[in-house]
Amino acid sequence: MNAELDLLVRLGDYERPQEVASRAVHAEELGFDRLSMGETTGWNIVPALTLIADRTDTLGLSNDVISPFGRSPALIAQTALTLHDASDGRFRLGLGPSSPAITERWHGESFDRPLRRTREVIEIIRAVYENGNPAYEGEIFDIAGLGYERDIPENPPPIDLATLGPKATEMAGRFGDGWAPQLFTKDGLTERCEDLKRGAELGGKSPSELRVSPIVRGIAAEERERARNLARRTISFLLGAYGPYYGNSVAEQGYPDVVADIRGAWEDRDTDAMASRLPDELLDALAPAGTPEEVRTWVDDYAATEGVDAVRIGFVDGMTDEDKKTTMEAVAELV
Template structure:
């Protein structure tokens, strides 16, 4: 497989941040190129990622994703530069607009103008990268500026954008160094790559200048049907209960009727009906789920799409440790 292989782990799977570091060591031994974690309302990502960086030598370290509502742009820059030093330059900063629920119900802020806020946050971060100072005058942020207390590295952490829609993805191509989308079919991803390329052209760059690492959530098991039911429940829940964006995106990829049925079931909080509303063909388009051989083939085909630089493998809900091991082993054979 020409593309790289990332491993996305969930902080809720571990009792202590050190567990993430133990998984990172395992990922490096298996040949994964990068480890990444997300941040919502649980642990702060910095301690577990710092531990992961400290216990590995070559494994890339990333996050999926933090938002400019949860951290100020200057703090985002500080976080990235701290992780750069902790990982000996192996860190990539994942940034995205997040969602209304997390922004309003966790951070207590209004989810206003998310794309503009994200763009300005990137510009402030790059100001710190370039000059060691976040001084900035924009529509959202107005920062007088102070000097960063340490020397800024010559090659500061790249910024990857987690976006879904056409305008947001164009922004990722124009202002980011990489793109980490989620829940895209092969056809849907190819269509959205055109938006990413258009943004890159606005920055006088090409797709080759960006690291495209789509996230896929999957499970490999010799018990094929059990694996598929776990994946089906997870994907259906993401479409129906994770706020509007994932469902809207998949609807726009040609599955509006399916998304409508899944959302209707969620109105009754009927998770069994949500899963039942997700047909096999849609599950197969969105997630690698089945035997190890089937999952390996799915990931290999997805990675072969033109413009894809890495596939970021995440787990589905309710997986046992044995199923996680089987899934990692299955895709690691592609490295």
């Protein structure tokens, strides 16, 4: 496989942050290039990432993703620079526009102009990177500025954006250093990469300078149908119940009727019906699910999509620890 291999873990699967670090050590032993994790309403990601940085030597670290509504821009820059130092330069910062539910019902902020806010946050982080000072005058932020107390590294953490739509992805290409999309078919990913390229050109950079690392959630198990049923339940939930954005994106990729059917089942909170309304065609287009050999073949094929630099493997709901090890070991054979 020419692309790199990343692992996405879910902090909610572990009892203590130290257990996440143990998973990272195993990932490094298997040859994964990078490990990432999300942050919503559970643990703060910084302690877990710091533990991982301390217990690994070569594994890259990322986060999927910090909300521009959840921390001030200067604090995000501080967080990135701290994790850069803790990991000896192995950290990449992940940002995304977030969602109304997390923004309003967890952080208590208004989900107002998320793309503009994300852009300004990036520009303020860049200001800290370049000048050690977040001084900035924008449409949303007006910061007088103070000096960062430590030396700025020569190569501060790159900034990856998690986006779905055309304008947001253009922004990722223009202002970011990488793109981490989720729930894209190969054809959908290829089409959206055109928006990324356009953004890169607007930002005066080559698309090859951007690290494209799509997230795919899957499971490898000898019990093929069990694996596919678990994946089907997770993907259908993401499409029908997990906010509007993933479902809208997949609908625009050519599956509006499927998404509408799944959302109809969610109106009755019928998760069994949601899963049954996800056809094999779409499951196979979005998720590696089946025997270890099938999953390995799927990931290798997806990684061959033009413009993809890494495939970020995540897990599905209901997996045992043995399932996770089997999945990791299956795809690690591609390294």
